[in-house]
Amino acid sequence: MTRTTLNIGYVPLVDSAPLVIAQELGFAAKEGLTLNLLKQPSWSTLRDLLALGTLDAAHMLSPLPIAMSLGLSSLRVRVHTLMVLSMNGNVIGVSNHVACAMRAAGWDGQFGTPHDTGRALLAVTDHPKVGVPFPHSMHAELVAHWLGALDNASARTRTVPPPLMAKAVEAGEVDAFCVGEPWGSVVVENKVGELILPGAAIWNASPEKVLGAREAWIDAHPNEVRALIRAVWRAGEWLAAPDNLSLASEVLARTDFLDLPEQVIDLALRSHLCPKPGALPERVPHFLRFHGDQVTHPFPSHADWIATKLARHHGLDPVESSRLAQETYRAKLYLSAVAGLRKPEEVDSQGLLEYDTLTPMGPDETLDQNPF
Amino acid sequence: MADTPSILVIEENSLRAAEIRDGLSLGGWSSVTILENLECLSQELSKTDPDIILIDLATPNRDALENLSNASGAAHRPVAMFVDQTDAELTRLAMQAGLSAYVVDGLEQSRILPVLETAIERFRFTSQLRSERDAAKRALEERKTIDRAKGLLMRAKGVSEEEAYQRIRKTAMNPGRKVIDVAQALVTAADMLA
Numbered sequence: 169m170t171r172t173t174l175n176i177g178y179v180p181l182v183d184s185a186p187l188v189i190a191q192e193l194g195f196a197a198k199e200g201l202t203l204n205l206l207k208q209p210s211w212s213t214l215r216d217l218l219a220l221g222t223l224d225a226a227h228m229l230s231p232l233p234i235a236m237s238l239g240l241s242s243l244r245v246r247v248h249t250l251m252v253l254s255m256n257g258n259v260i261g262v263s264n265h266v267a268c269a270m271r272a273a274g275w276d277g278q279f280g281t282p283h284d285t286g287r288a289l290l291a292v293t294d295h296p297k298v299g300v301p302f303p304h305s306m307h308a309e310l311v312a313h314w315l316g317a318l319d320n321a322s323a324r325t326r327t328v329p330p331p332l333m334a335k336a337v338e339a340g341e342v343d344a345f346c347v348g349e350p351w352g353s354v355v356v357e358n359k360v361g362e363l364i365l366p367g368a369a370i371w372n373a374s375p376e377k378v379l380g381a382r383e384a385w386i387d388a389h390p391n392e393v394r395a396l397i398r399a400v401w402r403a404g405e406w407l408a409a410p411d412n413l414s415l416a417s418e419v420l421a422r423t424d425f426l427d428l429p430e431q432v433i434d435l436a437l438r439s440h441l442c443p444k445p446g447a448l449p450e451r452v453p454h455f456l457r458f459h460g461d462q463v464t465h466p467f468p469s470h471a472d473w474i475a476t477k478l479a480r481h482h483g484l485d486p487v488e489s490s491r492l493a494q495e496t497y498r499a500k501l502y503l504s505a506v507a508g509l510r511k512p513e514e515v516d517s518q519g520l521l522e523y524d525t526l527t528p529m530g531p532d533e534t535l536d537q538n539p540f
Numbered sequence: 541m542a543d544t545p546s547i548l549v550i551e552e553n554s555l556r557a558a559e560i561r562d563g564l565s566l567g568g569w570s571s572v573t574i575l576e577n578l579e580c581l582s583q584e585l586s587k588t589d590p591d592i593i594l595i596d597l598a599t600p601n602r603d604a605l606e607n608l609s610n611a612s613g614a615a616h617r618p619v620a621m622f623v624d625q626t627d628a629e630l631t632r633l634a635m636q637a638g639l640s641a642y643v644v645d646g647l648e649q650s651r652i653l654p655v656l657e658t659a660i661e662r663f664r665f666t667s668q669l670r671s672e673r674d675a676a677k678r679a680l681e682e683r684k685t686i687d688r689a690k691g692l693l694m695r696a697k698g699v700s701e702e703e704a705y706q707r708i709r710k711t712a713m714n715p716g717r718k719v720i721d722v723a724q725a726l727v728t729a730a731d732m733l734a
Contacts, residue, residue, distance in 0.1 A: 212605075
């Protein structure tokens with residue numbers, strides 16, 4: 169059987185796992201696909217190559233396809249979200265200098281207490297400089313949401329590519345940062361800062377990376393698109409089995425993919441983090457998930473949340489932006505692709521889900537206790 | 541001064557940066573500033589006040605430039621070149637050559653294109669040089685490993701150099717591996733047993 173080759177862009181991060189595993193463990197082959205995985209040095213380059221058609225689909229920061237569709241990020245191209253690739257996975261940290269000041273201000277150093285930690289951070293710097301990987305990212309939105317929920321404070325975000333985050337912290341260019349693993353742990357390992365809060369403490373079910381593709385390409389390749397969704401869904405299911413994670417870390421660690429030490433990847437995949445140098449790894453609930461509880465479902469309510477925030481930052485009409493963004497979430501296409509894969513009980517309990525429901529995933533809350 | 545647009549080149553490799561500067565000055569653009577890292581980009585932008593920014597696509601630092609193009613109300617706002625969708629083909633060529641261009645404060649298209657064409661040519665040329673140099677370096681490293689593996693086999697099995705090489709090659713052929721992979725495995729194993 170001849171397979172169809174798809175060019176898939178990704179940025180070498182732990183949460184690219186579903187795409188890498190889909191190809192390397194044969195889930196793509198089972199669907200008649202070969203994924204030509206193309207590693208990208210930056211989100212801007214990935215975005216441009218997707219816009220130009222060099223890439224068919226890509227691992228993307230969840231706000232990026234919406235920003236592109238709204239014309240906020242370079243070339244205006246309608247990029248649609250086929251599914252969510254990963255839920256959560258970010259971590260917030262501060263420089264050693266800021267951590268000391270926070271302790272002096274009475275912070276108890278607990279990891280996972282958004283209110284106390286946020287107040288301590290704002291007590292030492294009322295307008296913190298926060299490094300994030302990209303302007304249109306869940307990282308930037310989580311930080312804004314967190315500080316906004318506390319005394320309506322705000323941060324000055326600065327874009328720092330994740331591999332350079334530890335350097336930026338050390339040089340004092342940023343007071344704090346929000347980044348995906350393994351780059352938060354690298355800051356701790358380099359002893360230049362510590363982790364103060366998992367992203368999941370701000371929103372416990374945030375769509376982190378999504379699978380994006382151009383609308384025109386999706387329309388022209390309906391079968392390949394469904395096959396791709398199924399292959400990635402199966403990879404996520406495989407990644408949800410703890411027994412598979414050693415092999416997953418080994419595959420991801422290879423030079424062609426993340427080119428990072430296996431242990432770092434393994435900890436993140438197992439939702440463990442070491443917040444301080446020398447501390448034992450602690451388990452962070454829901455730190456990073458690829459499967460289950462409809463984690464991969466592209467909920468239009470996510471699009472609404474993201475678009476409303478983007479519209480506010482850029483002075484666009486929030487209602488119109490949200491409407492446009494929700495159209496880019498291909499929930500029906502996703503459901504038709506995975507229909508035969510989900511277990512009966514999953515379909516029974518949630519198969520009749522409204523596409524625009526606002527409380528999709530059980531315990532899904534943001535820290536201000538407004539159920540999302 | 542108004543006739544020659546000022547160009548800022550962000551390139552970590554100073555040899556490559558010099559090569560690009562030379563190419564641009566041959567083309568008649570003398571106002572070229574090189575920046576080797578983006579740490580002080582905002583200061584550099586207000587100091588040199590460039591019309592065009594050229595940046596190597598291979599650097600993750602490109603995302604930091606996006607931050608500035610996103611900042612609403614910033615005085616010097618670099619915008620990715622092809623935002624107005626004028627020339628997708630040129631953009632594609634630039635990206636293939638490993639280059640992205642940002643334009644500050646709406647310089648006319650007619651003045652950007654020749655700069656970009658020259659830069660594309662230089663980028664392509666230096667990329668080629670770089671990949672040739674990398675390939676040569678890798679080949680040399682591989683040869684060293686293969687020589688060590690041959691030496692190990694010659695000592696352990698008392699065979700000639702030619703025979704040792706044939707054995708490595710044969711082992712590699714069966715499961716479809718590369719000679720270098722087998723040699724590397726042998727060297728690693730020998731190091732562990734030493």
